[in-house]
Amino acid sequence: VEASIPEPQREAWKRSQTSAFKSSDEFEKEVVRHVETSLARSMFNCDEKAAYSATSLAFRDHLILDWNKTQQRQTYRDSKRVYYLSLEFLMGRALDNAMLNVGLKDTAKAGLADLGFRIEDIIGQEHDAALGNGGLGRLAACFLDSLASLDFPAWGYGLRYRYGIFKQEIIDGYQVEVPDYWLDFNPWEFPRHDVTVDVQFFGSVKKVPNEQGKSVAVWEGGEIVVAVAYDVPIPGYDTPTTNNLRLWSSKASGGEFDFQKFNSGDYESSVAEQQRAETISNVLYPNDNLERGKELRLKQQYFWVAASLYDIVRRFKKSKRAWREFPEQVAIQLNDTHPTLAIVELQRILIDIEGLDWDLAWEIVTGTFGYTNHTVLPEALEKWPVGLVQHLLPRHLQIIYDINLFFLQSVEKQFPDDRDILTRVSIIEESQPKMVRMAHLAIVGSHKVNGVAELHSDLIKTTIFKDFVEIYGPDRFTNVTNGITPRRWLHQANPRLSELIASKLGSHEFLKDLSQLNKLELLVQDKEFKKEWAEIKFANKVRLAKYIKETTGVNVNPSALFDVQVKRIHEYKRQQLNIFGVIHRYLTLKAMTPAERKKQLPRVSIFGGKAAPGYWMAKQIIHLINAVGSVVNNDEDIGDLLKVIFLEDYNVSKAEIICPASDISEHISTAGTEASGTSNMKFVLNGGLIIGTCDGANIEITREVGENNIFLFGNLAEDVEDLRHAHTYGSHTIDPDLAKVFEEIQKGTFGSVHDFSAMIAAVKDHGDYYLVSDDFHSYIETHTLVDEAYRNQEEWVVKSITAVARMGFFSSDRCIYEYADGIWNVEPLPRRD
Ligand code: HBZ
Known part of the structure; x- marks a missing residue:
């Protein structure tokens, strides 16, 4: 309040108000101004990088003016806000997205051309913001886009990693990791050096009497690390609403380093403290669907959660409302269990600092939080050793024990004759060492728990969280099937398809209401439309073929069937099944006469x-994929009939080139393991068909698009357990076609027999946990069906x-409405007052 300009001077401010560029002339002026002032360059040394920087700064100015107005309006309205807590935001590039969402891409294109640049080259200069691993992080990014586009008052909170997910290089067929240092120039963030939070670690707890003689806990000692806010504006599509993503960066308290130690000659320890503090936000953990229990990871989690909650509570307190109104003003969504300490931290703030009673505080806490589960894989469920939590966060461990005590007392009352249930649901696992089960804590501390696709939400209710359904009833558990933003994954990635659709539907409204796509069904017999549709797919394949040539040196025929599997590499996602299938195809082709071969359909895997x-x-x-590629791609018998390509360093901006160029894509996880999958949605939205198992969102995609328009294969989730049991206790025979593939590998056809033996042993000798052999036959047969279907281009x-x-169903806008309705109880704000 003290910082605001007094009434009499406000006229002067209003007269001087900045406004954003609208025409290409104004845009050019802004670009030149930024080149000459912000970048201190001139037309004599403005390369594409500089032009990118200046263009971004011009758009950033645009966004931040909208951002300011949005934040003022949201503060003034003081309605309920959503906070999305995620350790990962896989944002990709920002410039193209900003241009499209603001609606000024054509303006910028003309302006840049006038200044001597091609817009695609400028867009291509940007380094991806890759602060995430895979689906979970990208989902958070799609949700931010939808929240802003639908005018919800919403903030994301995350960590500002100095290094995002590593860059992947392929050297001699092996993955090599290179650090992803992306911050040397990032025009999309605003450092807020005045917005800081002190975060405490270690120390001890003592009980002291307060004024009323009640004993209260005081957490003291230990060390302080400072969180500094960096704000990233999130523009909505075709709306002035611009939300905020706040990322925290860590720094040492007490300035850069301890001068006292420095002056007394203890240089090393003064710098060490600084480095220890900065380490917290240094690097993203590169594991997806695996938890390894590292102390630094727990530090990251608490650091981010404590800073975010302090910020949220500070904002709430400005409204001077009563504490019990907190859940009516604040909804916090936990993206997986990574932010679960937020539950404990809010309880701590309310009881230790604000002096509320336990019960009222706990009612506020559970009314505030919602928890999204993204996996049933046991190795991905987070657990922390009690000793580690005790050491790092002594007061939080006490509160966790109290939460658990009250929870178990109520369970005991409910099920007085069942001792086992207490052991099973306890937040503390009585193992050696004892562990804190974060998923249990998240369920107990939230009012809603959701899975991310129907099958997955059913599975969590009947397997890992079954007891909790008994305890809380089915209403605490719900499903919100994932979605993707059509702005980035159709309009931005596939501009020609988006324009064709817009020309037929009469406008771009479908980008805001994706269900309108259904009107395209009236055109499936329109010859001209089908021709254009096919031409666009072909052009996208030509673009990808060119990219493949540039990056791998391999020529691929754009008329071949493009078969794509891009996603994190994981045994449960079964890239091994795919490459074994490719080898089978290769052997089949090799066994043919040249005349037979001529009749085969060319394929690029x-x-x-x-x-x-x-x-x-x-x-x-x-x-193995790379080894197969180097043999197959150089086999003269095979030629164009089969090419095997591994694209290095798959990321969001590459996905934007790859998704529009597939004929078929593979979503072939062992049934019951892939919670949802979201790239399946991206491929289909771009006119590619999919081959998949009955898993995750594939099932709902099938329901929507119809069984004739998808290729399903393999065993069902309900049969997996029995099959695994049979592998271990019965006789386990390997599919004969797969056995031939193994023989070929073991002959050394693809080199490195030793390297690949473990992959084969996993199937043959170690119980084939992922059912590769069980599904192999059906997989191969289904690929034959794909070939047949593709021959009929008309039908395809x-x-x-x-x-x-x-x-239409798979828009993230639909997800956000479901969360808003069923979990957050929030409404959008009108765009203008
Ligand atoms: O979340 C993915 C699921 O595997 C996928 O099926 C789903 O569509 C997607 C969105 O709901 N999960 C992840 O991507 N998980 C991680 O990346 C991850 C990262 C760090 C962890 C654990 C998991 O510690």
């Missing part, structure tokens, strides 16, 4: 994805159009 650096088996899978295009027309 395209792979991409990163393996977690410590995931040895995933790295072997990458190696009809399938492609029909599928796109029926994809």
Whole structure:
């Protein structure tokens, strides 16, 4: 309040108000101004990088003016806000998105051309913001886009990693990790050096009497690390609403380093403290669906959660409302269990600092939080050793024990004759060492728990969280099937398709209401439309073929069937099944006469994805794919009939080139393991069909697009347990076609027999946990069906159009409405007062 300008001077401010550029002339002026002032360059040394920087700064100015107005309006209205807590935001590039959402891409294109640049080259200069691993992080980014586009008052909170997910290089067929230092120039963030939070670690707890003689806990000692806010504006599509993503960066308290120590000659320890503090936000952990229990990871979690909650509570307190109104003003969504300490931290703030009673505080806490689960894989469920929590966060451990005590007391009352249930649901696992089960804490501390696709939400209710359904009843559990933003994944990635659709539907409204795509079904027999549809797919394949040539040196025929599997490399996602299938195809082709071969349909098998650096088996899978590629791609008998490509360093901006160029994409996880999947949605929305198992969102995609427009294969989730049991206790025979593939590998056809033996042993000798052999036959047969279907291009295009027309459900806008309605109880704000 003290910082605001007094009434009499406000006229002068209003007269001087800045306004954003609208025409290409104004845009050019802004670009030149930024080149000459912000970048201190001139027309004599303005390369594409500088032009990118200046263009971004011009758009940033645009966004931040909208951002200011949005924040003022949201503060003035003081309605309920959503806070999305996620350790990952996989944002990709910002410039193209900003241009499209603001609606000034054509203006910028003309302006840049006038100044001597091609807009695509300028867009291509940007380094991806890659603060995430895979689906979970990208989902957070799609949600931010939808929240802003739908005018919800919403903030994201995350960590400002200095290094995002590593850059992947393929050297001699092996993955090599290179650090992703992306911050040397990032025009999309605003450092807020005045917005800081002191975060405490370690120390001890003592009980002291307060004024009323009641004993209260005081957490003291230990060390302080400072969180500094960096704000990233999130523009909505076709709305002035611009929300905020606040990322925290860590720095040492007491300035850069301890001068006293420095002056007394203890240089090393003064710098060490600074470095220890900065380490917290230094690097993103590169594991997806695996938890390794590292102390630094827990530090990251608490650091981010404590800073975010302090900020949220500070904002709430400005409204001077009563504490019990907190859940009516604040909804906090936990993106997986990574931010679960927020539950404990809010309880701590309310009881230790604000002096509320436990019960009222706990009612506020559970009314505030919602928890989204993204996996049933046991190795991905977070657990922390009690000793580690005790050491790092002594007061939080006490509160966790109290939460658990009250929870178990109520369970005991409910099920007086069942001792086992207490052991099963306890937040503390009585193992050696004892562990804090974060998922249990998240369920107990939230009013809603959701899975991310129907099958997955059913599975969590019947398996890992079954007891909690008994305890709380089914209403605490719900489903919100994932979605993707059509702005980035159709309009931005596939501009020609978006324009074609807009020309037929009469406007771009479908980008705001994706269900309108259904009107395309009326056109499936329109010859001209089908022709254009097919031409666009072909042009996208030509673009990808060019990219493949540039990056791998391999020529691929854009008329071949493009078969794509891009996602993190993981045994449960079964890239090994795909590459075994490719080898089978290769052997089949080799066994043919040249005349027979001539009749075969050419195919390009395209792979991409990163393996977690410590995931040895995933790295072997990458190696095998590359090894197969170097044999097959150079086999003169085969020529164009089969090419095997591994695209290095798959990321968001590459996905934007790859998704529009697939004929078929692979979503082939062992049934019951992939919670949802979201790239399946991206491919279908771009007119590609999919081959998949009955897993995750594939099931709902099938329901929407119809069984004729998708290729399903493999065992069902309900049969997996029995099959695994049979592998271990019965006789386990390997599919004969797969056995031939193994023999070929073991002959050394693809080199490194030793390297690949573990992949084969996993299937043959170690119980084939992921059912590769069980599903192999059905997989191969289904690929034959794909080939047959593709031969009939007429029909294929009809399938492609029909599928796109029926994809409306998978917009992340629909997800956000479901969260807003069923979990957050928030409403959008009107765009203007
Ligand atoms: O979340 C993914 C699921 O595997 C996928 O099925 C789903 O569509 C998507 C969005 O709901 N999960 C992840 O991407 N998980 C992680 O990346 C991850 C990262 C760090 C962890 C654990 C998991 O510690």
